[in-house]
Amino acid sequence: MAVPKKRTSPSRKGMRRSHDHVAVPNVVYCECGEPTLPHRVCAVCGSYKGRQVVSSEEA
Template sequence: MALPKKKTSRSRKGMRRAHDGLTAPNVVYCECGEPVLPHRACDVCGNYKGRQVVNSDDA
């Protein structure tokens, strides 16, 4: 089994793992005031970009 010749420093390990952090989801607010993920129709009122795309009885 292959082994590293040198110990990986804390700094180098941290630089390698710099992109592993989680990011919070971006949230926009619908006209009705509910938080919605971007580029998705609102679950409550069914609006997307100011127009009705899903019937409120379906949502």
């Protein structure tokens, strides 16, 4: 069975795990001031690209 000959240093371990982080989501602020995800309808006011898409009762 294959066994490592030397101990993996913290630096090398960190370099290997550098792509395992959780990506921070982009935040776009709606006209109403609420943070939303890009290319999504605002959950608070129901607008998208400056026009009303969903009525305020549904949102």
